[in-house]
Amino acid sequence: MNIGALAKRTGLTNSRIRFYERAGLLQTVDRRANGYRTYPPEAVLVLELITTAQQAGFSLDEIRKLLPPGLDRWDHATLIEALRRKVADIEALETRLKRSKAQLVALLADIEAKPDDIDCATNARRVLSHVLGDKIGSEEMLIGDGGLLAKTTRRRTVRAG
Amino acid sequence: MNIGALAKRTGLTNSRIRFYERAGLLQTVDRRANGYRTYPPEAVLVLELITTAQQAGFSLDEIRKLLPPGLDRWDHATLIEALRRKVADIEALETRLKRSKAQLVALLADIEAKPDDIDCATNARRVLSHVLGDKIGSEEMLIGDGGLLAKTTRRRTVRAG
DNA sequence: CGTAACCTTTGAGTTAAGTTTAAGGTCAAG
DNA sequence: CTTGACCTTAAACTTAACTCAAAGGTTACG
Known part of the structure; x- marks a missing residue:
């Protein structure tokens, strides 16, 4: 599977998939003779795992630390x-x-x-x-970041790569 | 009141107060002959309003749009x-x-x-x-950003200005 | 052979809410 | 008259998670 096909399957952009690879999150990738990336079918699963985990509130950093082994063999x-x-x-x-x-x-x-x-x-x-x-x-109120998040304005520019 | 005093009163950093002014959030400020900023006592209130609103989830942008008039005269x-x-x-x-x-x-x-x-x-x-x-x-699951926020890792580098 | 649709890389841009740094004026005290 | 605490500015840096652009190689089709 080429990157474009994988992108279509997962609904992610090409650039995002490359970004995940650069970030060390997607290691299930090979190269053809011409330099093109080629993916096995499990890549779809891995990417879906990543986005699912993200939606549950995990940062990419956290995900990387949990994902490393070979899809089985988890800690x-x-x-x-x-x-x-x-x-x-x-x-x-x-x-x-x-x-x-x-x-x-x-x-x-x-x-x-x-x-x-x-x-x-x-x-x-x-x-x-x-x-x-x-x-x-109150003289000294309890300290703590507070700051709820003003994520009403999410960027999420939807545009295919 | 000089900026340092105001900072101490509010618990904010000097740079943060200047930043709020640049961002158009803090207009209750004057200049002395030497260029120093000088604040009236209400500045404390305004800054406290700002941080309170932030904690309630308002972005600075939203706050700016709500704050403009003269502390009274609200829309x-x-x-x-x-x-x-x-x-x-x-x-x-x-x-x-x-x-x-x-x-x-x-x-x-x-x-x-x-x-x-x-x-x-x-x-x-x-x-x-x-x-x-x-x-x-499910063929097509409901779309929507999702992405909870992974704000476990808040930066909040605490260091006085 | 041309051209459109793929793919590649590197590097810079985006957003929010500040912080940090550099370079320099001002002021009060001793 | 010097030292230290205070103030000024502009501009660059920070973080996360990407996107976008530029410049170019590859491949399938007619």
């Missing part, structure tokens, strides 16, 4: 470890999301609860003091 | 719209997270359910077919 213990860690990561993120959402919802309620007899500026100050109040009040 | 309707959208974003992400987590947990169970009388390679094939099976089986 059982390491793999399970990684999966468990990733589940824990997801749970942590879920917690953060829940908190952020609650804050936003509270903020919405607060803004809309404007008594209607006070002016906008006064309402703004009132809301503002609620939003920042809790934070400013 | 009520636009703001509420944005907040609602962000809540919806969070909910969508929560859904995706739930699905991914379920998949991972299922995968874990699958791996550990190895009958112990079959060899590792066979088990690997068995598990692999489960992981990819659903996907391969």
Whole structure:
């Protein structure tokens, strides 16, 4: 199978497949006499594994460390470890999301609860003091990155290579 | 207030504050005769608003569009719209997270359910077919970025400016 | 033989949110 | 009058996961 065919099979771009090879993720590749890459059918599986793992939140770096052997011969213990860690990561993120959402919802309620007899500026100050109040009040709030991810704007320029 | 003092008050770095100004997020700044920036006390509030919004998942771009007027005089309707959208974003992400987590947990169970009388390679094939099976089986699976975020590896190089 | 559709490589560009560096002014204290 | 802490700018660097462009070789078809 040539790279173009593999790309069509997997829905990935040629450049992305080459990139994965360069990144050490796709080793099931050979060269024909003319220099063309040629792939065995399992390459489709490997690429699908990679994208599936990505969707589950694994970075390419993590995937590389888990994928290396020959599709069989996996490091059982390491793999399970990684999966468990990733589940824990997801749970942590879920917690953060829940908190952020609650804050936003509270903020919405607060803004809309404007008594209607006070002016906008006064309402703004009132809301503002609620939003920042809790934070400013506590001498030292718990540190931690926070920062949910603003991935609403994903690039994902879809265009075949 | 000089930039250093503001940085200390907010816990941000000098460079980050300058960056926010360059990005059009922090307009409450003046210059002394010597070129030094000087800030009014409200600058602390503005910066705290910015980081709070960031933690709620807003990108700097989104924040810029919501922040512009003079701390009061907010665009009520636009703001509420944005907040609602962000809540919806969070909910969508929560859904995706739930699905991914379920998949991972299922995968874990699958791996550990190895009958112990079959060899590792066979088990690997068995598990692999489960992981990819659903996907391969369906002619055309629902499209959509997926890609949870692998932000386990956050850079956040902590070093004062 | 031409040309279109493949394939190759290298190297640079993209995005977000900053940080780092280099080179240099300013200011307060001793 | 020098030292150290502070401030200034512009420009380059960082990370992840790719994409895009340029310049060129290969192959199948008519």
